[in-house]
Amino acid sequence: MELTESGIDLERRRFIAFALTPSLIVLFAVAVLPAIYLIVTSLTPFQLTTPGSATDFSEPLRNYGLLPGDPRFVNSLAVQAKLSVASVFFQVLLGMLLALLLNVPSRFVEFARTFFLIPMVLPPIVVAVIWKLIYAPDISPLYYAAQALHLTLPALTSSVDFALTSIVIADTWEWTPFTFLMVLAALQTIPDEYSEAALVDGASKLQIFWYVTLPFITPILVISGMFRLIDSVKAFPLIFLLTGGGPGTITEVTNYYAYLLAFDTNEIGYSSAVTVVMLLLVCGISLGLVWMGRRKEALA
């Protein structure tokens, strides 16, 4: 029996479905089920010491109704926005500058590139401990250096003016290598002919960067910025170890607030509602950026 074109299509679809099914099952079990449980829990007043509260659906939207009137939740969103925007901006900018500097064929530079990648591959809690030591006034080399220069530094992690900045600096140190790596890869795909032609036409280095290099690497800058923006909500270890959300609520981002609600005050249901809102915001931002990317492609 001869297979028709639609028959081949059907066979191919069946094979793809067959091959994908195990992965989809695993994905469903490890990602979708917990998310469903989180959403279900957010519809209850679940508290660990109140028996039966996990299955009380009498006022399913109560937690969500309380969120807008909770000043700490609203503040945590603002803190998260400040932290994300500042850290992503610096990570993209510094990553790009480093990539431009180190995009030269040299053995030393190759070694230097590897060196710059170290912060990114360290476990987040190790990064947090490193910065805890740097920011601890009584043992930090930073403070010894400042003292030698007759400078007085405030206690960075417990200062109203510097606490959030200290988190931004540590997060930028940890994740700039990511944008650096992405931009460096993009730079190495730019054909030399373009810049050589521009050079022959008398363009300055700045003009070459602006009119030749930048248009090439812009999509990568956007993509790495997008990844970092989504990932920036995971700055938890730094906040947990460096500031504990303080002083006051100055560095209390949404996921840290959700953690306190669940693990300090046992409000599991309310904490789940906070987490669901955060999840929706991250999904919203991701979809928005994907839509923007597609629109740009369509226009091109």
Add this chain to the structure above:
Amino acid sequence: MKTASRVSSITRRKLLKASAASAALAAFPAPLIAQTKPFAGVTLHGASFQHRFFTLLQKYIPEFEDKTGMKVDLQLSALPVYNQQANLELSSGGSAYDFVNVTFTLATRWIAAGLLANLDEFTGDANLTPAEWNPKDFVDGAQVPYRDAKGATYGYSWEGGAMLMGLSRMDLMEKKGLKIPKTFAELQQVCAEINGTDGVSGLVSWFLHNWNLPPYIQGFGGNIFRNPPSDPMPALNTPEAIQGVEFYANLLKSAPKGVLTYTEDQARQAMLTGRANIFIHSSAWVTPILLSDESKVKETSRVVRSPAGPVHDYPASNSQGLGIPKNAKNQKAAWEFIKWALSPEISMKLVKEHGHSSICRRSIITSEDYRKLNTVNGQDLGALYLEVLELPGKGENYMAYRTSKEFPIVGDVLNKAFEQVATGQLPAKDAMNAAQDQAIAALRRAGTKL
């Protein structure tokens, strides 16, 4: 014939053996024989948070297993993890654990919710508890959190923390003509005068303000709740509470930079190296200033009572207890373990062989052996420890705020408000007014009727 005789003699021998066995059985009744390994085959499941007490106890557990025939499966986790696990297990009516640590801060809510077994049923039965175990030997102040309103007992304390004041640089103080502070006002003065001298900070503290701050609030006559545990209305914006917050925030001006985010270890190091003069914390943290090998200030240190406030002298104290979940499968075996772990013999072993001093049995704390091991620079640290541990059991239970089920929520709000005051973000009055509103809103959100 030979064979017949052999058969006959074997039969006689068997008969003799059987007679001897019958006689033995008659002399030692069966239950007594069974009691040599009364829990053979039982596996006892218990859980607590990681603490030196359990690490030390684990060395002796094989002896207990040999004696009773049971196996002990003791799970130890980090404190927050343990609290979550135990909360979930107990509130869902599970029977995974036969004995648990009754965490000080969770005791009241677990007892009120009926999640623990009444231990009076075990201590009241002479077959289960010999008179020499003596439940009354446990310091009353340490036992207060483990009793319900009617006085029934749901836990026995294995560890006590009593707030004391450690001073590391008496030499510096004497040079300046300063005496050990006994009141809040004197404390403020000594801290301010020492601060900056020879690079020494006046005092050091650490980030858990809801442990460090309440004694100041109470010292001025305030409290965290209006009347805990019966009236859990927060009392964060009373004039006394505001005064306490202002006082402690001022005191921290004599502390090292970054003290608001200091961990206990950082604070302890500052004391051990003589970089800070005063540390007010649990005896288990303060006394190593004198006793630790790392200490550079052994000769110039003192450990004394915390200064008294103008209205009250309420140094904080706490204890951790062992209890049995209501739905535990092996309650009698669990009681056997608790009885053994908190027996005078094991307690004394821990003191003598490991220097573990935060025992809650009065007979041990007041013993000559304990006194010998815990007298340093002429100071009887055990007497100080006992005095503070006893206080909440005498008169007003001023530590009731700490075991109220509403405390985690209000304590978190208090922490944030205090940091706002200490860093100058808000005046104390404004911060505490806002904290009061937030605490009420958060409690109502959590279902507390105020």
